[in-house]
Amino acid sequence: MAADIPPAETQPAETQPAETQPAGTQPTKAPPAASRSAKPLRADAARNRAKVLDAARDVFAELGTGASTEEVARRAGVGIGTVFRHFPTKESLLEAVLGEILAGFAEQAKARTGAADPGGAFFDFFQLVVGESATKNAVSAELAGAGIDIAAGRADVRQELRGALGVLLTRAQEAGVVRADVGLGEVLALLAGTSQAAGKLDVATRARVLDVVFDGLRSQPS
Amino acid sequence: MAADIPPAETQPAETQPAETQPAGTQPTKAPPAASRSAKPLRADAARNRAKVLDAARDVFAELGTGASTEEVARRAGVGIGTVFRHFPTKESLLEAVLGEILAGFAEQAKARTGAADPGGAFFDFFQLVVGESATKNAVSAELAGAGIDIAAGRADVRQELRGALGVLLTRAQEAGVVRADVGLGEVLALLAGTSQAAGKLDVATRARVLDVVFDGLRSQPS
Amino acid sequence: MAADIPPAETQPAETQPAETQPAGTQPTKAPPAASRSAKPLRADAARNRAKVLDAARDVFAELGTGASTEEVARRAGVGIGTVFRHFPTKESLLEAVLGEILAGFAEQAKARTGAADPGGAFFDFFQLVVGESATKNAVSAELAGAGIDIAAGRADVRQELRGALGVLLTRAQEAGVVRADVGLGEVLALLAGTSQAAGKLDVATRARVLDVVFDGLRSQPS
Amino acid sequence: MAADIPPAETQPAETQPAETQPAGTQPTKAPPAASRSAKPLRADAARNRAKVLDAARDVFAELGTGASTEEVARRAGVGIGTVFRHFPTKESLLEAVLGEILAGFAEQAKARTGAADPGGAFFDFFQLVVGESATKNAVSAELAGAGIDIAAGRADVRQELRGALGVLLTRAQEAGVVRADVGLGEVLALLAGTSQAAGKLDVATRARVLDVVFDGLRSQPS
């Protein structure tokens, strides 16, 4: 029974401790990942880029990835040309949005890699992701769906996420909290599937779904 | 803990189990939509309807729901006008495809409602759905995603599925194989999520993911 | 001096004998070159195809090949979709227009291959082409310019034209009227160049330019 | 015959031969457009103007006049704003490029006006122009095509060229080398047409084409 091992800090999370401060401390700060092409980017340009990215996230979450680029421009309050200046392709825009979300998750995962309670850290992170996805529906669908292919350009971010999540998983397994016969692939699939499903569930049902998945992931007391 | 949250509103769904009406014995046959307008439909017209529906299933599974209606017509070997005669809207075509899939699942579920081994029946059905979805990728995405909204017109089929699955679930719970604190809503969500995720997984990983979910669903031995 | 060899029938051609009946007896008749894909093409579809082709010729001649496809549709009195149904690409439309012109020329050339006066036939044809190009300006520019590359799909038509013109040339050379040291390539280049230049010349100047070129092409009396 | 049509209006063009003003000794230098607005133009500004003009010539020759202004800026190593500061319109940039080319030709023509061998000078110049155009394809297309209209603003340069070429022609005719019944208009047309055609010809063919045209232009020995 799941109740045996008190998943205290992770389970009752629908009181949303982590969700209060969303992944990615500043949603879209000025010099976004200066690592890419060393272009400092003028102040106003950076501001516009952020506006577009934010609008894109909202629009795609709300209307699906089929939403028009014009709608993104409108919502961002810029001309269509501006959107295409920053993201020369609709695909690249989608990629950037997804990349940002993944980066946020990677950050959260990394922040937990050294946690004193490895099991708690693992389940906490899992729940955080599912919770966020529930809000940003369509985008999370992309995460699980075509997104995973679309974000080809963000291989780096994905690797980061995989790396950090891998650490979380291994430590939880070493601590005997998570069963030893699952790998990163299984966890990612469960994460994606659960996130996807969580989108249209009420909080209570979501909690129970998570409870099932978590129980399945836990080491059998046997 | 999740265990003490009564899944009240989702559970009672199986209060209306299997509908009396046999609902489409052969997946793609003559007048399955008899529920809407009692038009007998000339033999060749019915044949065309079936051809279109089959083609649509293939096309959308292969190319995604963004595939053009023309492509469906081409694949079905009929004119575009014929497609629109039978399904006046692309959405209605999508709905019909999804409805057919759901009907197939409902049938499978019903076939297992009287099984001697209730637990086996339940997990067997779950696995069957996930396996099928893994092949028909795009459609399964629809199942889990927009599909759930799109199939609004097929409330009857959905009810049938819910009914039969409800029976399967209840019996498995009564047999003590499936934990008592999950309801139909949770199971459907897990089914959808797992199906969705299964699409891009190799068989071995898929098996392991299912194993986790099944373990989570099982009554804890404790 | 050009006057020596009376180029009578060809020279005074500004009295336009040939131009009265333009190349291609019926400008764009219904089943356009049934040789291509054996599709009979419904009556109204053929009519529209012709309307589009005619409009395209006019529009491109008037506004240059940069003219918008919408303008062609407008001028043809059809929807934009109709243009694209018949010519799935702007390039294919350009190609078709050019192809039609070339086909007309090929036809004219062939009609003269058996002429009793080989020299007259050759110069007559040359003049005809230049005269037509003078009217259909921009398109002729294409003929001479990028057109020659653009019409890649109409290699057959070009071969036909080259073949017939080759006959005309050879016979004129055998008759001792055209100098022996020029080949098809030179003649085509002169044809293209002269056509191109003729576009913005008044009739008198055009006649004198042709006179110069013809004199250059004639066998030196020496 | 063409011979008896006096080319009256075209011939008189050489009544205003070579302008007194030396007109741009080095193709791309400081204030050649001094004719328009007597702005001395700061040294660096002049340098930028020249860089842009050079880049534009290359870009348009290489990519056609459809090439983007951004590409010109990039190639010139300046910002897009700078291009538009010097040439407020793409058309004006095209005009300037063409003007420069024409100015170069005018210069070459003037340099030959006093040649000891008037016939040689004339044909030499003709060949030079055709040869240059063969390399700078797209621009030569402009010369012969829209260019003739586009360069409306450079009437001065065109007059210069016409003047000098008029002198070349008249002297060659007076020397009995070029037939007397052609005027400036005819020669310019032949020049344009031949240049245009030369673009896509191999050297040997080009030579033969020129040979034909030159023979046509020569006084018949008879």
Next chain:
DNA sequence: TATGAATGAGCGTTCATTCAT
């Protein structure tokens, strides 16, 4: 003055849907 970010009209093209054949 030079820069390059912003703008938006316009383009080629697609596709769900309608309607004459």
Next chain:
DNA sequence: CATGAATGAACGCTCATTCAT
């Protein structure tokens, strides 16, 4: 009824031109 040609709104994207920095 079936057909497929016609339609036109909408989309992704480009580029000449403007304007804040």
